[in-house]
Amino acid sequence: MSQSPEHIEIQSVLLGNDTPLPLDCGTSISDFNMAYCTYGTLNAEKSNAILICHALTGDQFAASRQPVTGKNGWWEAMIGAGKVLDTDKYFIVCSNVLGGCMGTTGPKDIDPKTGEPYGLNFPIITIGDMVRAQARLQDYLEIDSWFSVIGGSMGGMQALQWASAYPERCFSAIPIACAPRHSAQNIAFHEVGRQAVMADPNWQGGDYYASENKPTSGLAVARMAAHVTYLSEAALHRKFGRNLQDRDNLTYGFDADFQVESYLRYQGINFVDRFDANSYLYITRAMDYFDLAQDHGGSLSKAFDNTKTRFCSVSFSSDWLFPTAENRDIVHALIAAAANVSFVEVETDKGHDAFLLETPELFKTVQGFLQSTAKSRGLTT
Amino acid sequence: MSQSPEHIEIQSVLLGNDTPLPLDCGTSISDFNMAYCTYGTLNAEKSNAILICHALTGDQFAASRQPVTGKNGWWEAMIGAGKVLDTDKYFIVCSNVLGGCMGTTGPKDIDPKTGEPYGLNFPIITIGDMVRAQARLQDYLEIDSWFSVIGGSMGGMQALQWASAYPERCFSAIPIACAPRHSAQNIAFHEVGRQAVMADPNWQGGDYYASENKPTSGLAVARMAAHVTYLSEAALHRKFGRNLQDRDNLTYGFDADFQVESYLRYQGINFVDRFDANSYLYITRAMDYFDLAQDHGGSLSKAFDNTKTRFCSVSFSSDWLFPTAENRDIVHALIAAAANVSFVEVETDKGHDAFLLETPELFKTVQGFLQSTAKSRGLTT
Numbered sequence: 001m002s003q004s005p006e007h008i009e010i011q012s013v014l015l016g017n018d019t020p021l022p023l024d025c026g027t028s029i030s031d032f033n034m035a036y037c038t039y040g041t042l043n044a045e046k047s048n049a050i051l052i053c054h055a056l057t058g059d060q061f062a063a064s065r066q067p068v069t070g071k072n073g074w075w076e077a078m079i080g081a082g083k084v085l086d087t088d089k090y091f092i093v094c095s096n097v098l099g100g101c102m103g104t105t106g107p108k109d110i111d112p113k114t115g116e117p118y119g120l121n122f123p124i125i126t127i128g129d130m131v132r133a134q135a136r137l138q139d140y141l142e143i144d145s146w147f148s149v150i151g152g153s154m155g156g157m158q159a160l161q162w163a164s165a166y167p168e169r170c171f172s173a174i175p176i177a178c179a180p181r182h183s184a185q186n187i188a189f190h191e192v193g194r195q196a197v198m199a200d201p202n203w204q205g206g207d208y209y210a211s212e213n214k215p216t217s218g219l220a221v222a223r224m225a226a227h228v229t230y231l232s233e234a235a236l237h238r239k240f241g242r243n244l245q246d247r248d249n250l251t252y253g254f255d256a257d258f259q260v261e262s263y264l265r266y267q268g269i270n271f272v273d274r275f276d277a278n279s280y281l282y283i284t285r286a287m288d289y290f291d292l293a294q295d296h297g298g299s300l301s302k303a304f305d306n307t308k309t310r311f312c313s314v315s316f317s318s319d320w321l322f323p324t325a326e327n328r329d330i331v332h333a334l335i336a337a338a339a340n341v342s343f344v345e346v347e348t349d350k351g352h353d354a355f356l357l358e359t360p361e362l363f364k365t366v367q368g369f370l371q372s373t374a375k376s377r378g379l380t381t
Numbered sequence: 382m383s384q385s386p387e388h389i390e391i392q393s394v395l396l397g398n399d400t401p402l403p404l405d406c407g408t409s410i411s412d413f414n415m416a417y418c419t420y421g422t423l424n425a426e427k428s429n430a431i432l433i434c435h436a437l438t439g440d441q442f443a444a445s446r447q448p449v450t451g452k453n454g455w456w457e458a459m460i461g462a463g464k465v466l467d468t469d470k471y472f473i474v475c476s477n478v479l480g481g482c483m484g485t486t487g488p489k490d491i492d493p494k495t496g497e498p499y500g501l502n503f504p505i506i507t508i509g510d511m512v513r514a515q516a517r518l519q520d521y522l523e524i525d526s527w528f529s530v531i532g533g534s535m536g537g538m539q540a541l542q543w544a545s546a547y548p549e550r551c552f553s554a555i556p557i558a559c560a561p562r563h564s565a566q567n568i569a570f571h572e573v574g575r576q577a578v579m580a581d582p583n584w585q586g587g588d589y590y591a592s593e594n595k596p597t598s599g600l601a602v603a604r605m606a607a608h609v610t611y612l613s614e615a616a617l618h619r620k621f622g623r624n625l626q627d628r629d630n631l632t633y634g635f636d637a638d639f640q641v642e643s644y645l646r647y648q649g650i651n652f653v654d655r656f657d658a659n660s661y662l663y664i665t666r667a668m669d670y671f672d673l674a675q676d677h678g679g680s681l682s683k684a685f686d687n688t689k690t691r692f693c694s695v696s697f698s699s700d701w702l703f704p705t706a707e708n709r710d711i712v713h714a715l716i717a718a719a720a721n722v723s724f725v726e727v728e729t730d731k732g733h734d735a736f737l738l739e740t741p742e743l744f745k746t747v748q749g750f751l752q753s754t755a756k757s758r759g760l761t762t
Contacts, residue, residue, distance in 0.1 A: 025633035124633040184617040184641045188609045191642045194635065195605060195649070196577055199598035217580035224576060225606050228569045233704075236565040242672060250670060252406035252505040254575065254662060258669065260565045261572045268576070281635060288639065289631060291623060320614075320701070 010037050010064060012103050015136045021098075024126040024289075031112055034137045035103025036060050036095035039079055040087035042143070048379055049143045050085060051134065052094040053151030053158035055355075056283050057223075057275060059102040062094040063087075068274040077358050084367045089374075090147065097158075098133040099125045099283055101276035108209060108276045118278075120206035125282060127154070127290045131161040138169060147377060148370065150174035152355030153322065154283070157290050160330065163311065164292060164303040172310040172373045174366060177319050177355045179326035180300050180333065181291040186321060189229055190284040193222030197277045206278050219277045220268030227267045232318035232351030236260060293333075300333035307334075310376065311341040312369035314362060316354040342369060391418050391445060393484050396517045402479075405507040405670075412493055415518045416484025417441050417476035420460055421468035423524070429760055430524045431466060432515065433475040434532030434539035437607075437664050438656060440483040443475040444468075449655040458739055465748045470755075471528065478539075479514040480506045480664055482657035489590060489657045501587035506663060508535070508671045512542045519550060526550045528758060529751065533557035533736030534703065535664070538671050541711065544692065545673060545684040553691040553754045555747060558700050558736045560707035561681050561714065562672040567702060570610055571665040574603030578658045587659050600658045601649030608648045613699035613732030617641060674714075681714035688715075691757065692722040693750035695736075695743060702733040723750060 012035040015021070020030035037060045042049060052062050052075065063079035065072065079085040085092055096104035099122065107122035114121070138146065149162040149170050156178025163173040182190075197203055200218025208214055231239075240260040244250070256262035296302035311334055315327035324345045334341040346361040348354045355362065393416040396402070401411035418441045423430060433443050433456065444460035446453065460466040466473055477485035480503065488503035495502070519527065530543040530551050537559025544554040563571075578584055581599025589595055612620075621641040625631070637643035674681035692715055696708035705726045715722040727742040729735045736743065 120635075181623060183614060184621045184623065184639070185609065185612075185614040187623070187639050188617060188641050188645055191637075191639075191645055192602065192606045192609065195646070196580075196602045198635075199577075199602050200580065201582055221573065221577045221580050221602065224569075225573045228566065228573065231566075233564060233566040233701075236569060240565045242562060242565065242568070242675075254501075254579075254666065256572075258565070258568050258572075260569050264569055264572055265576070285635065294623075323614075 010060075012036070013137070013140055015133070015140060021129070021133055021136060023123050023129045025124045027123050029105070029123065032098065032105040032133065033103060033109070034095050034133060036093055036137060037062065037064050039063055039092040040090050042091040042141075046143050047145075047147060047377060048089060049091045049093060049141070049146050051138070051146045051149045051162070052079075052085070052092060053134075053149060053155035053162075054094065054097065055151070055153035055155050056226075056287065057271065057280075058155070059100065060094045060096040060104075061102070063092070066274065069270070074356060078363070078366075084363045084370070085150070089379075093137070093141065095134055095137055097130045097283065099130070099279060099286065101279040104133075106276065107206065107278035107282055117209040119209065120278070122278070122282060124285060126286050127157045127161050128165065128295075130286065131158055131165055134158070134162075135166055135169065145169050145171050147379065148172040148174060148373065150176070150366070152176040153178055153352065154287050156322075157287065160292060160303075163307060163309045167304075167307045167309050170309050171377055172312070172369070174312045174314070174369065175327075175330060176314045176362070177316055177322045177327070177352055178330075179322050180293060180303075180330050182288050183326065187288045189226065190288055192225050193284060194281050196221040196225065197281060200277075203277060206281075208277070214272070215277045216272040219272045219275065219280060222280060223271040224264045224268040227264060229321045230351060230353045232320065232349055234318060234349035235351050235353075238349065300329065301336035304334055304337040304339055307337060307339050309339065310373050311339055312365065313341060313343045314355075314365055315345045316350065316352065316359075317345055317347045318349045319352040319354065321352040391441075393417070394518070394521055396514070396521060402510070402514055402517060404504050404510045406505045408504050410486070410504060413479065413486035413514065414484060414490070415476050415514060417474055417518060418443065418445050420444055420473040421471050423472040423522075427524050428526070428528060428758060429470060430472045430474060430522070430527050432519075432527045432530045432543070433460075433466070433473060434515075434530065434536035435475065435478065436532070436534035436536050437668065438604075438652065438661075439536070440481065441475045441477045442483070443473070447655065450651070455737060459744070459747075465744045465751070466531075470760075474518070474522065476515055476518055478511045478664065480511070480660060480667065482660040485514075487657065488587065488659035488663055498590040500590065500659060503659070503663060505666055507667050508538045508542045509546065509676075511667065512539055512546055515539070515543075516547055516550065526552050528760065529553040529555060529754065531555035531557070531747070534559055534733065535668050537703075538668065541673060542671075544688060544690045548685075548688045548690050551690050552758055553693070553750075555693045555695070555750065556708075556711060557695045557743070558697055558703045558708070558733055559711075560703050561674060561684075561711050563669050564707065568669045570607065571669055573606050574665060575662050577602040577606065578662060581658075584658060587662075589658070595653070596658045597653040600653045600656065600661060603661060604652040605645045605649040608645060610702045611732060611734045613701065613730055615699060615730035616732050616734075619730065620644075681710065682717035685715055685718040685720055688718060688720050690720065691754055692720055693746065694722060694724045695746055696726045697731065697733065697735040697740075698726055698728045699730045700733040700735065
């Protein structure tokens, strides 16, 4: 039984046709599509809208059936009537990021200048560009200020960027399991993934859209490498340990002997059906480039100068991709900027992926924060 | 100036021609080559021989110029006159592992049955098989008992296997930065590497030796992914941080903008010149299969029952590939087996790679252990 909330709208809107969207790389993009889903109802004051920002391989189908995989939305645990992101109270918006591949304009779409897919002619985009595009969507929806902007991982980076770039359009922000800058180790892991894609001869310099063969092998390897980093050693040990796959004995070969191998292969193979390889390159690059302090003369607290936005920062104790220390850097900067901020490190052995899973302490934290912030906002539902 | 010790011998010997070497997979291998280097002089009592076991991508050139790369040996910091592994005192032996690609028989060598390279017809080998082959070399050298068997990472697994399988032929053992079993996370990382190799169309099911094109792209990706795991986040941060490559600004492209990217690419590209892709598959598989407790009815201490071998176990505080806790499992089992064991966790931020680097506390620990063990052995030099 699907537990999808009612009042779902899956939509797409063409933006930037009047005013092209300026990009951090120096160019601009006009006529870009923003694909988004909404859940719940916008109140008369337009004060109950929450923007959900998705992670690297996420999409706008946060609480809807993903059309390619047919699976439930990636945050159905959080979104719905009576849930933490309560569709009876809030109007939830989730849009596919710029550069993505689920309807928002990205490298697989047609470049109006050439009539061909962009491929690597798509401009390099940043987290700042993603948020700038979302601000256009906010304009389109005629919402002056989000009640909250929430997201985990790259979604958390967007929440931070929102609060920094548009403090007056963002009443509160909930950055989860993220960092104010992408670390050297994380850039390294992303580079491994990109090299895996680019090493696939079917990638063809990014110009594979007309080909029968897509760079699925390289993309699957990239996904596998990334997927290991989303889990903790403890979670992998608990889930799989050294358990063998459907067999009592080692096969003395290169088949997937261990359950963890077959799990990883499954992750890789399934990913390529729903994701574009070039989008993977662009979005990982956007994360690599993210460095809020660098954008503000080296001072992270300057990114949030005199902010009135209320913050709730959450980290997970076993997350080694975005460890608690990096999330704390955000909190320290916010405190230095005299911001209103609460911080919770959730104890869990589930690693970075915890933000996508049933994590009661995360739910409780976000729910509590939203309730008290709703009071400050004068939200009545 | 090369500081290579004198008395170097680079040799190769054909073994198993009289008695084929039985393998854990159930078959056996005859006429296999063991390529090895020796440093220093064997004493009259043949009691001063130390076996060095190399790691996944190591070789026998521990303290000699690597013939392909022209670089110094991988453990020159440890080996030499007056150094920790003192060539004035000890006779040092280092052999390329079975399944390797630097002279010891492996998948790139000719299968005498077919006259063609083995490729994937090479039998799956285990750490136990590697050690069994080294025992044949020990027989050939007419050494009854190694004064010590030492190695880091996969070399540490071999040291443990030696002490477990041949306690009477192994007076002491120094397993460094290893584990009694390969963890789920480490199997996962290995599987990513193997899938990267196998995804390369030039791999051709392992039958690429006659081809002009080798699976170098896939192998480079595998190496890059592995290399990230050898370093700590702190080491990467200290070494590279988010420093840009030869430029003041981001390029907004997919070139190596960050120094860490260009470093990784260099690691990948240089590796493929000296390593065979199939050997990479076989040796990672041998590590995956390693589980000393499983080989002894689930009890790790049974692997060392009544052992007289003296042990020195070393871990590194920032090693997340073989964390201290896994090294401690070895120590606890040895204590339960009433073995003579000392254990040191070296404080360093250099990660797993610390065993290959100038790590003074490692040197001091091994030197002290060897000196006291030399007394027990009645070694006079």
